[in-house]
Amino acid sequence: MVDVIKKKAKEVQxxxxxxxxxxxxxxxxxxxxxxxxxxxxxxxxxxxxxxxxVLNNMQLYMVQAYPESDFIRVWISVGLTFVFxxxxxxxxxxxxxxxxxxxxxxxxxxxxxxxxxxIVAPTFTSYMGNDGYVITEEVFSRSSRIxxxxxxxxxxxxxFLLKNRKINFSFNNSDAVFLYLSIPIALIWxxxxxxxxxDQNKDRIIPDPLMPIANTTxxxxxxxxxxxxxxYFIGIYFKEVKRLKNIMSISWFLLPLLIFSxxxxxxQIEMAEVLTGDIPIFLIFFAVGLGTVLLINxxxxxxxxxxxxxxxIVATIAGVFISIPMLAKACLLLLGLFVTVVPAVSTSxxxxxxxxxxWAVALVTLTFLLRGGASETGIVVPGSSIFGxxxxxxxxxxxxxxxxxxxxxxxxxxxNSKLPIVRIICxxxxxxxRSVPYITWLFxxxxxxxxxxxxxxxxxxxxxxxxxxxxxxxxxxxxNIRGGLQSIPKGQYEAADAIGMSPFQKIGLIVLPQALRAxxxxxxxxxxTAFKDSSLVTIIGLFDFLTIGxxxxxxxxxxxxxxxxxxENLIFVAVVYWIFTFTLxxxxxxxxxxxxxGER
Amino acid sequence: xxxxQAKGVKKWFGDFQALKGISMEIAEGEVLVICGxxxxxxxxxxxxxxxxEQHQEGEIVVDGxxxxxxxxxxxxxxxxxxxxxxxxxxxxxLTVMQNITLAPIWVRKKSRxxxxxxxxxxxNRVGIPEQADxxxxxxxxxxxxxxxxxxxxxxxxxxxxxxxxxxxxDPEMIKEVLDAMKxxxxxxxxxxxxxxxxxxxxxxxxxxxxxxxxMMVEENTPVEFFDNPKxxxxxxxxxxxx
Ligand SMILES: Nc1ncnc2c1ncn2[C@@H]1O[C@H](COP(=O)(O)OP(=O)(O)OP(=O)(O)O)[C@@H](O)[C@H]1O
Ligand SMILES: [Mg+2]
Numbered sequence: 001m002v003d004v005i006k007k008k009a010k011e012v013q014x015x016x017x018x019x020x021x022x023x024x025x026x027x028x029x030x031x032x033x034x035x036x037x038x039x040x041x042x043x044x045x046x047x048x049x050x051x052x053x054v055l056n057n058m059q060l061y062m063v064q065a066y067p068e069s070d071f072i073r074v075w076i077s078v079g080l081t082f083v084f085x086x087x088x089x090x091x092x093x094x095x096x097x098x099x100x101x102x103x104x105x106x107x108x109x110x111x112x113x114x115x116x117x118x119i120v121a122p123t124f125t126s127y128m129g130n131d132g133y134v135i136t137e138e139v140f141s142r143s144s145r146i147x148x149x150x151x152x153x154x155x156x157x158x159x160f161l162l163k164n165r166k167i168n169f170s171f172n173n174s175d176a177v178f179l180y181l182s183i184p185i186a187l188i189w190x191x192x193x194x195x196x197x198x199d200q201n202k203d204r205i206i207p208d209p210l211m212p213i214a215n216t217t218x219x220x221x222x223x224x225x226x227x228x229x230x231x232y233f234i235g236i237y238f239k240e241v242k243r244l245k246n247i248m249s250i251s252w253f254l255l256p257l258l259i260f261s262x263x264x265x266x267x268q269i270e271m272a273e274v275l276t277g278d279i280p281i282f283l284i285f286f287a288v289g290l291g292t293v294l295l296i297n298x299x300x301x302x303x304x305x306x307x308x309x310x311x312x313i314v315a316t317i318a319g320v321f322i323s324i325p326m327l328a329k330a331c332l333l334l335l336g337l338f339v340t341v342v343p344a345v346s347t348s349x350x351x352x353x354x355x356x357x358x359w360a361v362a363l364v365t366l367t368f369l370l371r372g373g374a375s376e377t378g379i380v381v382p383g384s385s386i387f388g389x390x391x392x393x394x395x396x397x398x399x400x401x402x403x404x405x406x407x408x409x410x411x412x413x414x415x416n417s418k419l420p421i422v423r424i425i426c427x428x429x430x431x432x433x434r435s436v437p438y439i440t441w442l443f444x445x446x447x448x449x450x451x452x453x454x455x456x457x458x459x460x461x462x463x464x465x466x467x468x469x470x471x472x473x474x475x476x477x478x479x480n481i482r483g484g485l486q487s488i489p490k491g492q493y494e495a496a497d498a499i500g501m502s503p504f505q506k507i508g509l510i511v512l513p514q515a516l517r518a519x520x521x522x523x524x525x526x527x528x529t530a531f532k533d534s535s536l537v538t539i540i541g542l543f544d545f546l547t548i549g550x551x552x553x554x555x556x557x558x559x560x561x562x563x564x565x566x567x568e569n570l571i572f573v574a575v576v577y578w579i580f581t582f583t584l585x586x587x588x589x590x591x592x593x594x595x596x597x598g599e600r
Numbered sequence: 601x602x603x604x605q606a607k608g609v610k611k612w613f614g615d616f617q618a619l620k621g622i623s624m625e626i627a628e629g630e631v632l633v634i635c636g637x638x639x640x641x642x643x644x645x646x647x648x649x650x651x652x653e654q655h656q657e658g659e660i661v662v663d664g665x666x667x668x669x670x671x672x673x674x675x676x677x678x679x680x681x682x683x684x685x686x687x688x689x690x691x692x693x694l695t696v697m698q699n700i701t702l703a704p705i706w707v708r709k710k711s712r713x714x715x716x717x718x719x720x721x722x723x724n725r726v727g728i729p730e731q732a733d734x735x736x737x738x739x740x741x742x743x744x745x746x747x748x749x750x751x752x753x754x755x756x757x758x759x760x761x762x763x764x765x766x767x768x769x770d771p772e773m774i775k776e777v778l779d780a781m782k783x784x785x786x787x788x789x790x791x792x793x794x795x796x797x798x799x800x801x802x803x804x805x806x807x808x809x810x811x812x813x814x815m816m817v818e819e820n821t822p823v824e825f826f827d828n829p830k831x832x833x834x835x836x837x838x839x840x841x842x
Contacts, residue, residue: 350709494652495689499703499755500678509702513693 042125053565064388090235104163111156261372388543400530408477433475484515608658636811682752690736742773
């Protein structure tokens with residue numbers, strides 16, 4: 001024990017006080033850091049600050065004015081995301097294990113942080129009162145300081161002793177995530193946050209500690225946590241089923257669309273329309289696809305196949321102009337893609353079978369999404385937009401990554417393609433999108449985009465923003481990925497050719513994995529940028545997370561007056577942004593390390 | 601019946617003619633060594649055999665299939681012709697085992713367990729079974745080249761092409777790769793080897809060819825080639841490298 005402390009002391013001395021210069025630097029920096037933290041603590045604890053402005057507006061922060069009667073939809077979408085994550089974490093769980101001392105070390109460091117706070121927090125703080133006088137108040141009394149110091153010190157020392165003891169117990173790193181998460185879940189049941197009550201004169205009553213603000217969320221969060229845990233076990237149980245991993249990867253791409261078109265939109269569906277429109281269209285297109293796959297090897301069909309493709313393409317183009325149901329237009333487009341890949345893939349019985357399955361799944365998904373996404377929303381919200389706050393920011397971020405990433409991959413591959421038309425189109429899109437500022441695109445989405453869409457097609461503002469966002473970050477992703485593609489030596493392509501791989505296999509198994517791995521850091525920084533840039537949507541009148549904190553709450557006077565409490569909210573918003581981006585960059589570092597194994 | 605027939609193969613890179621009419625035949629189980637000065641078109645020629653390069657005139661027939669632009673033919677031929685490159689060209693993001701099983705699983709559509717069993721057999725054959733779970737970057741050059749040989753063999757090819765397989769290797773690693781190739785030759789594989797390893801040519805080749813400026817200037821048995829060459833160009837070449 002004494003040895004350990006001596007060693008630590010020596011380390012500290014060597015790293016911080018090795019020379020006069022470094023000693024001065026250490027002391028100077030410590031002084032600055034200390035004062036900064038004291039200032040911050042004073043700011044946070046001063047009675048001038050009304051943190052209830054943040055706490056009491058959680059609902060606004062999360063979903064803006066989304067109607068309470070439809071909250072179940074939000075919870076379902078959050079729950080679905082967690083269930084997907086749970087299954088994926090389980091499926092891809094690595095066998096990395098850590099010794100229990102790593103966990104103790106974390107708690108020990110957390111203890112040190114709290115200890116630091118209890119020691120350096122100022123006793124008094126002052127602020128400028130309304131009448132111009134400086135008011136000084138006691139914010140952290142000696143007795144409460146000591147009352148906090150002793151238990152924290154004991155706990156910290158306890159974890160310090162535990163972490164230095166050799167305990168032969170290790171845990172799986174993924175399991176630990178759930179242990180850590182269970183702490184906040186338990187806390188929302190224990191800690192009671194006050195909510196504000198008003199009396200008859202609309203004056204504030206002292207917060208009633210019996211009305212915890214987290215009350216409405218604690219049951220849903222707990223249920224979600226339990227589902228998360230269950231799906232994790234399901235994932236582990238089916239770890240060996242390879243097909244499930246593929247299904248899961250594809251589902252991830254569909255999830256944002258599903259959430260958007262079905263959970264946030266609450267489509268109003270006319271059953272008659274479905275019966276007379278959707279189902280017949282679905283059946284007809286399914287039959288056409290099925291026939292194409294089954295008859296492709298017939299010599300007569302083979303001979304006239306190029307004519308058939310031509311007919312489909314002409315029909316697709318015509319379909320855009322004549323008035324047929326939206327679903328039929330989309331299906332025609334899909335059929336055009338489908339018939340061009342059929343000859344290459346349907347060479348074996350296995351290939352035919354998967355083609356038919358893919359066709360059916362694609363049609364079902366398309367019908368489902370169009371029914372949900374294109375129909376009028378049944379969610380009625382006072383004001384212009386359906387929802388805002390963190391859910392909007394989050395949706396833009398998820399969409400900005402999940403949709404623009406594959407788009408970026410396609411654009412990058414297209415720009416490197418041997419076919420001149422494809423190359424020119426892709427280069428054109430990338431250059432056009434990149435050469436105009438994001439804000440301009442946002443205005444384009446809000447004002448001009450409707451002009452370019454076929455008559456009768458109208459999208460909600462958020463959908464239009466999502467469309468330009470997908471293209472905008474897609475173009476940036478594409479350029480990053482292209483950098484990765486160029487770093488792949490010619491020999492890799494030749495080796496893949498020489499063992500007989502098809503062009504698709506070559507791209508999917510050899511080229512892309514290496515190209516993407518080479519550009520993970522830039523991809524992550526693009527994703528982070530997309531996440532933060534989503535706050536720009538405020539200029540076209542959408543209420544994202546930041547806008548809620550900066551503008552909405554600051555102007556709030558009913559039911560409770562929070563005017564003038566911008567700073568608390570800005571700090572809160574900054575902290576939330578920081579938590580998400582920091583987690584993302586830490587994750588990416590881990591992934592990089594794991595993938596870096598095979599690097600030369 | 602010969603397994604590869606080439607008739608008057610010509611190839612241009614822009615204005616530059618790299619192959620000026622190569623004709624040759626190789627019988628099943630034969631080992632052919634091609635040598636010649638740098639830039640003489642050796643690589644270009646053997647790369648034409650599995651269509652990594654396209655020839656513009658003449659014809660090449662591999663195992664009864666003519667090499668044309670027909671994608672189907674190219675796929676058939678690439679599955680039957682294995683190739684080993686000077687710079688190994690292993691896939692750095694995959695383990696040795698995955699490098700070898702990739703083509704059997706995805707191209708031949710074999711099951712994973714069968715492919716892995718076969719891969720272990722091949723790794724044993726080239727003498728590095730203990731490296732199966734490493735990544736290429738963690739292996740020495742000689743080991744990497746042997747993995748590359750195993751990877752090509754995993755497709756059960758009828759013909760193996762080697763393009764200077766040892767010239768990127770340190771001298772002490774050359775032997776281990778040559779041993780693996782000798783073993784392969786003895787097992788009856790049809791092989792075309794571009795190399796400057798004359799010891800290897802003397803020991804295992806059935807025939808030796810000399811390329812110069814896009815033409816085949818000499819074709820001979822190894823004994824005759826080294827002891828009694830017909831062509832002056834061959835004499836000059838041998839005097840330079842021996
Ligand atoms: N992709 C290409 N584009 C243009 N010229 C090429 C290309 N590949 C090869 N050549 C030219 O074709 C000629 C023959 O090249 P090749 O690589 O076949 O020679 P080689 O006999 O294998 O030589 P080395 O022993 O140096 O490998 C050379 O002059 C080379 O410059
Ligand atoms: Mg060469």
